[in-house]
Amino acid sequence: MRRLIVSGAIALAALVTGAGAVAIAAGTEAHPPKRSWHFQGPFGTYDRAAAQRGYQVYAEVCAACHSLSLLAYRNLMELGLTDNQVKGLIKDIVVPDLNDDGQPIERPARLSDSFRKPFPNVAAAAAANNGKAPPDLSVIVKAREGGADYIYALLTGYVPFDKLSPEQVKEFSVKKDDNFNTYFPGHKIAMTPPLADDKVTYADGTKATLGQEASDVTEFLAWASEPWMEDRKRTGVRVILFLLALAGLMYAVKRQVWSNKH
Amino acid sequence: MASSHGTPPVFNNKVIAWIDHRLPIFSYIEKEYHTFPTPRNFNYFWNFGAIATVMLVLMIATGVVLATNYTPHVLMAFDSVERIDRDVPQGWLIRDLHMNGASFFFIAVYVHIFRGMYYGSYKAPRELLWILGVVIFLLMMATAFMGYVLPWGQMSFWGATVITSLFSAIPVVGDSIVTWLWGGFSIGNPTLNRFYALHYLLPFIIVAVVALHVVALHVHGSNNPTGIDPKGPQDTVPFHPYYTMKDGFGVVVFLIVYSLVVFFGPDMLGDAANYIPADPLVTPTHIVPEWYFLPFYAILRAVPDKLGGVIAMFGAIAVLFVLPWLDTSRVRSSTFRPIYKWCMLLLVVDVVVLGFCGANPPAGFWIPLSQAATLYYFVHFLILLPVLGKIERPLPMPPSIADAVLKKKAG
Amino acid sequence: MASSSVPADGHGDPTRRDFLMVATGALGAVGAAAVAWPFINNLNPAADTLALASIEVNVTPIEVGQAITVKWRGKPVFIRHRTEKDIKEAEAVPMSELPDPQTDNSRVTDTAKKVRPEWLIMIGVCTHLGCVPLGNLPGQDKGPYGGWYCPCHGSAYDTSGRIRKGPAPLNLAIPQYLFLSDSLVRIG
Numbered sequence: 104m105r106r107l108i109v110s111g112a113i114a115l116a117a118l119v120t121g122a123g124a125v126a127i128a129a130g131t132e133a134h135p136p137k138r139s140w141h142f143q144g145p146f147g148t149y150d151r152a153a154a155q156r157g158y159q160v161y162a163e164v165c166a167a168c169h170s171l172s173l174l175a176y177r178n179l180m181e182l183g184l185t186d187n188q189v190k191g192l193i194k195d196i197v198v199p200d201l202n203d204d205g206q207p208i209e210r211p212a213r214l215s216d217s218f219r220k221p222f223p224n225v226a227a228a229a230a231a232n233n234g235k236a237p238p239d240l241s242v243i244v245k246a247r248e249g250g251a252d253y254i255y256a257l258l259t260g261y262v263p264f265d266k267l268s269p270e271q272v273k274e275f276s277v278k279k280d281d282n283f284n285t286y287f288p289g290h291k292i293a294m295t296p297p298l299a300d301d302k303v304t305y306a307d308g309t310k311a312t313l314g315q316e317a318s319d320v321t322e323f324l325a326w327a328s329e330p331w332m333e334d335r336k337r338t339g340v341r342v343i344l345f346l347l348a349l350a351g352l353m354y355a356v357k358r359q360v361w362s363n364k365h
Numbered sequence: 366m367a368s369s370h371g372t373p374p375v376f377n378n379k380v381i382a383w384i385d386h387r388l389p390i391f392s393y394i395e396k397e398y399h400t401f402p403t404p405r406n407f408n409y410f411w412n413f414g415a416i417a418t419v420m421l422v423l424m425i426a427t428g429v430v431l432a433t434n435y436t437p438h439v440l441m442a443f444d445s446v447e448r449i450d451r452d453v454p455q456g457w458l459i460r461d462l463h464m465n466g467a468s469f470f471f472i473a474v475y476v477h478i479f480r481g482m483y484y485g486s487y488k489a490p491r492e493l494l495w496i497l498g499v500v501i502f503l504l505m506m507a508t509a510f511m512g513y514v515l516p517w518g519q520m521s522f523w524g525a526t527v528i529t530s531l532f533s534a535i536p537v538v539g540d541s542i543v544t545w546l547w548g549g550f551s552i553g554n555p556t557l558n559r560f561y562a563l564h565y566l567l568p569f570i571i572v573a574v575v576a577l578h579v580v581a582l583h584v585h586g587s588n589n590p591t592g593i594d595p596k597g598p599q600d601t602v603p604f605h606p607y608y609t610m611k612d613g614f615g616v617v618v619f620l621i622v623y624s625l626v627v628f629f630g631p632d633m634l635g636d637a638a639n640y641i642p643a644d645p646l647v648t649p650t651h652i653v654p655e656w657y658f659l660p661f662y663a664i665l666r667a668v669p670d671k672l673g674g675v676i677a678m679f680g681a682i683a684v685l686f687v688l689p690w691l692d693t694s695r696v697r698s699s700t701f702r703p704i705y706k707w708c709m710l711l712l713v714v715d716v717v718v719l720g721f722c723g724a725n726p727p728a729g730f731w732i733p734l735s736q737a738a739t740l741y742y743f744v745h746f747l748i749l750l751p752v753l754g755k756i757e758r759p760l761p762m763p764p765s766i767a768d769a770v771l772k773k774k775a776g
Numbered sequence: 777m778a779s780s781s782v783p784a785d786g787h788g789d790p791t792r793r794d795f796l797m798v799a800t801g802a803l804g805a806v807g808a809a810a811v812a813w814p815f816i817n818n819l820n821p822a823a824d825t826l827a828l829a830s831i832e833v834n835v836t837p838i839e840v841g842q843a844i845t846v847k848w849r850g851k852p853v854f855i856r857h858r859t860e861k862d863i864k865e866a867e868a869v870p871m872s873e874l875p876d877p878q879t880d881n882s883r884v885t886d887t888a889k890k891v892r893p894e895w896l897i898m899i900g901v902c903t904h905l906g907c908v909p910l911g912n913l914p915g916q917d918k919g920p921y922g923g924w925y926c927p928c929h930g931s932a933y934d935t936s937g938r939i940r941k942g943p944a945p946l947n948l949a950i951p952q953y954l955f956l957s958d959s960l961v962r963i964g
Contacts, residue, residue: 173444175824175827213832215824238641241447245637246640246641250637331457336628343628350618352799355796356796357614360606360607430819434822448822454822455813455818456822458814459814459818
């Protein structure tokens with residue numbers, strides 16, 4: 104048995120070495136720097152104020168091109184807003200619908216409506232954006248390697264053409280009108296730099312720097328990707344504590360039962 | 366209680382006695398799960414059969430509930446899975462249990478398989494028991510593969526495309542078979558529908574084969590770490606309470622690890638690209654199957670020929686069917702086989718290495734490494750196993766399980 | 777199992793052992809019940825379904841004498857803008873003539889206790905066996921009492937939606953509703 108444990112340790116060591124090799128092999132692109140997020144760790148929660156500011160950034164900037172189709176306006180109440188506050192936020196938003204005669208109309212959005220899509224379909228979105236449809240942002244934080252760190256790095260990772268070194272221009276054949284982003288795979292990204300200092304004016308008086316906007320909208324998108332995360336972690340703590348207690352009792356029972364056989 | 370072997374149980378409860386006289390389910394439970402004489406020297410590796418059973422039940426229970434909210438249509442599948450996460454009451458919990466349950470089911474079964482190999486549990490008279498186990502493993506792989514297609518993300522779509530395209534390697538009829546599998550000219554709605562139907566069906570066939578597996582197990586009883594058959598009551602204990610309690614403890618410990626992943630890292634075993642809805646026009650830069658297929662995927666890619674790779678991959682599983690006849694040794698347990706033991710442990714490392722090869726792009730040193738690992742895999746089964754059985758000198762074996770236990774306690 | 781009452785061969789203090797067994801069994805049972813709940817709860821209405829549990833309807837476009845049908849919780853809801861004649865007829869019916877006696881006033885009161893006799897809002901499902909009665913659309917048979925008429929088994933309702941003739945046992949049901957303004961009503 105002891106031998107077996109030793110061999111298990113050897114197998115595990117092989118596994119860890121292998122994992123190290125994987126990390127080295129993947130090291131060709133710029134990795135987004137690790138940032139600390141309010142929602143990290145086993146007890147992390149979403150920063151409601153940041154996520155609310157992030158919604159403002161989404162609504163005033165991103166929503167012009169990016170849909171958020173898996174969310175409904177009612178979901179905003181989970182960010183700590185009352186239904187009247189949300190109704191206030193969406194009072195100017197209209198969504199497509201059909202009237203009683205089956206004709207397409209636009210009507211004011213209700214809480215139960217999904218977020219308004221900026222384009223009626225993917226083809227229209229691509230046509231309006233030089234052939235590349237802006238991705239839906241509903242699960243974007245889960246859909247990208249690096250998650251929130253990557254989204255933040257991307258939003259703040261633009262380098263203006265005149266700041267690029269001649270080697271970079273040559274290596275990635277960057278032209279004057281291209282958008283160069285340090286963290287985007289291949290560096291040339293269709294999206295023009297979306298955020299800048301004072302792109303929005305925050306209602307709570309927070310200074311709207313580029314970094315602040317990026318961090319807020321990332322917090323909002325992280326929430327949008329997994330609004331149930333806090334419930335998941337809370338349930339997890341309870342389940343683990345319960346199972347530990349049960350394991351302790353089971354072990355005691357097992358020892359009692361086996362006490363005459365060892 | 367050990368003395369009650371062979372005598373029919375007497376039920377004091379009149380209702381139970383009445384039923385049992387007509388349908389002897391209680392006698393069966395009593396005989397097979399209570400008084401059943403079981404070797405007294407199991408180590409914790411013997412827990413994994415029970416653990417795998419628990420995972421199977423959990424997968425079916427969560428799967429049936431998920432099916433009540435899932436929509437198998439290319440336009441709605443992705444959103445319906447997200448709706449389960451977002452809107453269905455505790456839907457995220459059921460989905461995370463199911464999604465990670467597949468991984469933990471495979472973990473349990475892989476440990477169970479390697480335990481069977483290390484201790485020679487496949488040898489006479491347990492060859493059919495082993496073969497039924499390999500059938501379960503194959504059915505699990507088919508079920509898991511089709512289940513991974515259902516969320517209809519990018520990895521679902523492209524994984525399905527790549528794996529079903531394997532069959533196009535078959536000469537002459539390959540392309541027709543692939544078209545038949547797809548029900549069209551590419552992976553599409555008919556494919557999603559049939560995969561859903563089969564994903565729902567196969568687990569129940571697994572249950573049936575598991576039942577046969579257990580029946581076969583109970584004919585000659587379990588193997589044990591010494592590989593020596595029990596010679597009398599001093600070598601065995603009744604299954605209940607000894608192993609019910611030990612299995613129960615093992616199951617709970619396993620569930621703790623499982624819960625840590627389900628609640629604190631539900632997406633760590635998955636691929637980020639599967640949160641991008643399937644797009645038939647854009648292939649992800651790096652397609653990988655789920656981790657439990659990676660060793661076989663590495664074998665597929667290690668052979669630089671399309672048909673050859675497919676044959677090698679299926680051969681890697683097929684070789685398990687004939688394992689009982691490839692092993693020529695009279696000794697079951699590797700404990701008493703000084704050379705083979707290390708070959709066996711090397712095989713475990715080899716499969717892990719293959720897994721890493723499968724996870725990485727086939728470039729650089731990964732190519733020769735995966736080829737070397739593939740080579741060892743087949744050398745192990747086709748050369749080492751038959752030859753070592755003839756030339757290896759086994760260590761002296763204790764006369765009985767009881768002796769082995771007493772010796773271990775003294776030492 | 778019958779013989780499980782016989783203590784298994786094992787030493788140790790039987791009291792302590794029994795306590796351990798009972799405690800473990802009890803904890804296990806609690807766990808099993810806790811696990812069962814998400815499976816049951818999963819089949820309850822989802823958040824997106826609940827979000828549609830109430831709807832808001834703008835009633836301005838409905839002319840006097842007209843009626844519309846809106847879908848609420850998967851069922852038709854009739855909203856009728858009643859004429860003076862409709863209201864008078866409904867109020868004049870003696871209670872003794874009604875199989876399910878209800879005053880007309882009680883059927884046109886919203887949850888804020890405000891009475892609006894011109895607006896009759898009902899679930900358009902016959903209380904007999906669940907068919908949708910005729911009479912809400914122009915040109916449909918309104919039945920002998922000028923209200924609604926169920927084609928399935930001939931139940932006839934009056935201008936207050938009360939059952940007057942036929943097999944249906946009850947008046948057409950009134951959902952909870954509230955006039956948020958003179959033109960906007962929330963149903964549910």
